[in-house]
Amino acid sequence: MSNEPVDIHERLISGDQAALATVFDHHRDRLWKIVYFRMDARMAGRLDPDDVLQDAFVDAAKRLHHYSEETQFTPFVWLRMIVGQTLTDAHRRHVQAKQRDASRETSRPAGGFPQATSVSLADFLSAKITSPSQAIGRTEQNAKLHQAIDSMEPIDREVLALRHFEELSNQEIAEVLGIEQKAASIRYVRAVMRLKKILGELPDFADHFLPSSGEKP
Numbered sequence: 001m002s003n004e005p006v007d008i009h010e011r012l013i014s015g016d017q018a019a020l021a022t023v024f025d026h027h028r029d030r031l032w033k034i035v036y037f038r039m040d041a042r043m044a045g046r047l048d049p050d051d052v053l054q055d056a057f058v059d060a061a062k063r064l065h066h067y068s069e070e071t072q073f074t075p076f077v078w079l080r081m082i083v084g085q086t087l088t089d090a091h092r093r094h095v096q097a098k099q100r101d102a103s104r105e106t107s108r109p110a111g112g113f114p115q116a117t118s119v120s121l122a123d124f125l126s127a128k129i130t131s132p133s134q135a136i137g138r139t140e141q142n143a144k145l146h147q148a149i150d151s152m153e154p155i156d157r158e159v160l161a162l163r164h165f166e167e168l169s170n171q172e173i174a175e176v177l178g179i180e181q182k183a184a185s186i187r188y189v190r191a192v193m194r195l196k197k198i199l200g201e202l203p204d205f206a207d208h209f210l211p212s213s214g215e216k217p
Contacts, residue, residue, distance in 0.1 A: 004075055012075060013068045020064055023075045024057055030076070030167070031056070031083050037124065037165045038087060046094045056086040077175045121157060122146045124165055148198045156191040163188045 005026055011019035024031075035049040060082045070078055122145040149157065155177075162168045162176060174184040 008075055009071075012064065013071070015064055015067075017061060017064065020060060021057075024060065024079060027076050027079060028053065031079060034080065034166045035083060035087055037120065037161070038084070040091055040095055041123075042095050043091065047090055052087050052090055053083065055090070056083040059086050073175055074172070077172055080176070119146060121149050121161060121165075125149075145199075149195070151198060152191070152194060155187070156194055159184070159187045159191045160195060164192075 005022055008019055008023050012023065031053060032049045035052045039047070039049065039052070056079075060079060063082065067078065073081065122142060126142050126145060158177070159173065162173045163170075168176065170181050170185045170188070173188070174181040177184065179187075
């Protein structure tokens with residue numbers, strides 16, 4: 001749960017800029033982690049998550065008068081959507097404008113962010129391998145991991161990203177994807193099962209990937 005500040009929803013509807021600053025600061029750490037996970041590695045050195053969040057706050061302030069039209073979202077999910085759009089715009093300016101690579105471009109789901117790619121998921125999973133013996137075969141293992149994750153359906157990769165890496169609740173995932181909360185929970189558990197199955201030949205990774213919030217596939 002987001003644990004929103006008291007009365008923040010009503011204050012945002014009224015266009016209260018101070019309320020926007022309060023809720024943005026309240027969720028800043030969560031939003032930073034999300035940007036860090038979603039940011040394309042090719043933007044390193046040009047932009048960092050703090051830059052994206054600074055621009056996103058400005059964008060949110062400009063769009064605050066539309067908040068009353070988007071009350072189907074909780075304040076956190078609404079901010080996440082704007083942060084995602086800001087990150088996508090930054091990616092377009094810093095990467096796509098200089099180098100078109102259709103194989104790396106992804107569509108944008110309702111949540112505003114590019115969909116999770118096998119590259120981003122694999123990179124974060126492989127980062128969990130730290131022992132020298134495991135690191136020796138990292139390159140080969142990473143190639144196999146990318147291939148394995150790429151074989152999953154895009155919706156499964158997205159649900160895993162939302163729950164396991166962005167640490168969204170089932171309720172928040174349901175908001176982002178526009179589905180029922182129960183369906184979000186079922187999709188997550190099934191996605192974990194599928195990932196564990198395809199990672200059966202890569203135990204170094206499978207051993208580090210565990211369902212969150214006590215859910216068991």
